Amino acid sequence: xxxxxxxxxxxxxxxxxxxxxxxxxxxxxxxxxxxxxxxxxxxxxxxxxxxxxxxxxxxxxxxxxxxxxxxxxxxxxxxxxxxxxxxxxxxxxxxxxxxxxxxxxxxxxxxxxxxxxxxxxxxxxxxxxxxxxxxxxxxxxxxxxxxxxxxxxxxxxxxxxxxxxxxxxxxxxxxxxxxxxxxxxxxxxxxxxxxxxxxxxxxxxxxxxxxxxxxxxxxxxxxxxxxxxxxxxxxxxxxxxxxxxxxxx
Amino acid sequence: xxxxxxxxxxxxxxxxxxxxxxxxxxxxxxxxxxxxxxxxxxxxxxxxxxxxxxxxxxxxxxxxxxxxxxxxxxxxxxxxxxxxxxxxxxxxxxxxxxxxxxxxxxxxxxxxxxxxxxxxxxxxxxxxxxxxxxxxxxxxxxxxxxxxxxxxxxxxxxxxxxxxxxxxxxxxxxxxxxxxxxxxxxxxxxxxxxxxxxxxxxxxxxxxxxxxxxxxxxxxxxxxxxxxxxxxxxxxxxxxxxxxxxxxxxxxxxxxxxxxxxxxxxxxxxxxxxxxxxxxxxxxxxxxxxxxxxxxxxxxxxxxxxxxxxxxxxxxxxx
Numbered sequence: 001x002x003x004x005x006x007x008x009x010x011x012x013x014x015x016x017x018x019x020x021x022x023x024x025x026x027x028x029x030x031x032x033x034x035x036x037x038x039x040x041x042x043x044x045x046x047x048x049x050x051x052x053x054x055x056x057x058x059x060x061x062x063x064x065x066x067x068x069x070x071x072x073x074x075x076x077x078x079x080x081x082x083x084x085x086x087x088x089x090x091x092x093x094x095x096x097x098x099x100x101x102x103x104x105x106x107x108x109x110x111x112x113x114x115x116x117x118x119x120x121x122x123x124x125x126x127x128x129x130x131x132x133x134x135x136x137x138x139x140x141x142x143x144x145x146x147x148x149x150x151x152x153x154x155x156x157x158x159x160x161x162x163x164x165x166x167x168x169x170x171x172x173x174x175x176x177x178x179x180x181x182x183x184x185x186x187x188x189x190x191x192x193x194x195x196x197x198x199x200x201x202x203x204x205x206x207x208x209x210x211x212x213x214x215x216x217x218x219x220x221x222x223x224x225x226x227x228x229x230x231x232x233x234x235x236x237x238x239x240x241x242x243x244x245x246x247x248x249x
Numbered sequence: 250x251x252x253x254x255x256x257x258x259x260x261x262x263x264x265x266x267x268x269x270x271x272x273x274x275x276x277x278x279x280x281x282x283x284x285x286x287x288x289x290x291x292x293x294x295x296x297x298x299x300x301x302x303x304x305x306x307x308x309x310x311x312x313x314x315x316x317x318x319x320x321x322x323x324x325x326x327x328x329x330x331x332x333x334x335x336x337x338x339x340x341x342x343x344x345x346x347x348x349x350x351x352x353x354x355x356x357x358x359x360x361x362x363x364x365x366x367x368x369x370x371x372x373x374x375x376x377x378x379x380x381x382x383x384x385x386x387x388x389x390x391x392x393x394x395x396x397x398x399x400x401x402x403x404x405x406x407x408x409x410x411x412x413x414x415x416x417x418x419x420x421x422x423x424x425x426x427x428x429x430x431x432x433x434x435x436x437x438x439x440x441x442x443x444x445x446x447x448x449x450x451x452x453x454x455x456x457x458x459x460x461x462x463x464x465x466x467x468x469x470x471x472x473x474x475x476x477x478x479x480x481x482x483x484x485x486x487x488x489x490x491x492x493x494x495x496x497x498x499x500x501x502x503x504x505x506x507x508x509x510x511x512x513x514x515x516x517x518x519x520x521x522x523x524x525x526x527x528x529x530x531x532x533x534x535x536x537x538x539x540x541x542x543x544x545x546x547x548x549x550x551x552x553x554x555x556x557x558x559x560x561x562x563x564x565x566x567x568x
Binding site: 004005007008011012015016019020085086087089090091092093094095096 | 302303304323324327328332334336337338339340341342343347351352354355356357397
């Protein structure tokens, strides 16, 4: 194991993340609007529908998942930028294996996603969502797991993409559907059949469901099943990610 | 035997789909040399370097860097070389020091702090060490990249077009650094360039490369001596006829070049000869031999022409 190399690449991701302060701030804008406008509007609607769960509690895990998804996929995809601006070459000619580069990138991206997720937890607490200490402690490893899977997904997509122009395309046609069909904002039960199928393929669905179990104590699927599926997702994307990166770069 | 050379290649070859980029290259570079690969764009310089740096796999043939096989002993090759790429490869959101620290960690350098201090001093960036790279000028970035290439004590440093895109003044500065570090660090330097002056002023030996082949390899002095000496450039009414009647003459670019030992002495003879054959002379100039003339004599083209043509093509209707 090339621990020093992995640590170095991890550290670079963290430094780059923390230095892009404007980006961090702007990334909080959407969740704020979501809580503020959607959350309070829907709270009224949900109350009318005689449900006990407050809508803001319901979507909190979904918005955390959104933060994890967006941050981790863009960290993975940032390999394209590394390639475009030349830094990838510096890593590729170093006497380290490609697999170490993938591990470093993946853990680094996941750590930044986790930081982003923690900010959303803080934000949702401001909007009245309550977290017990136990739920906070159990959320962390789960969030990390989800993030690793999606950084890997971003890495895979970036390795297959030739140009920087495809980035927006991915955000619109991969990330957005992954988010909207994950049950982050509304239950997937009532979706039309074919959308429901997609929802069930979407790995984020299980991430959201598992987090909802921890935060609300209620979920669609048993926690153990969701957790297993996420673990398998991370495992598969890690292997494919390392393989594609070795082959393509 | 291999150990004698910093670089040794045997029939090194690289083919891309339809193109032979490097054509059975045989090269030997001694330890401690500053060695230049000079040639026009697309001659195969960068491809050659990429194979030596283990970025590209050769199609056939062998190459050894510091005695290590570039295919079978990749990691050993990588540890023993430093590279400055043609295109920038710094992380510009990190500081100069952080870029160097990362490099040191990736290469497992011991006593990082001390070494980073040394290389920063070498390229005179000590005072800028903690500034973000994105605030650096082109010349500073280049210097930082050279410093980074040296952090892990490489035995061979590759510089791919080290002064490309820099203004003449900065270029001269970079040359000073390269000369300086060759002395101080006691390493072999391989550089590619299409600037004649660069090869001329820096390199101990120069390989002139064209269409993936080495067409000449020697010291700058000796390469120039292979020419008859100086050249007289003439613009005349009939190039073909002039080429026929004059010894050592070659047509290029609508003009004719005559290679002679001593231009001042022989110019009258030549003009007289042309007059006798009823060829009009419009312009005359004398040129002391340069590497450009060597290239011209060997290929019938000028390196600069190639470059200009390329630029014209690049500036075509698409861009």
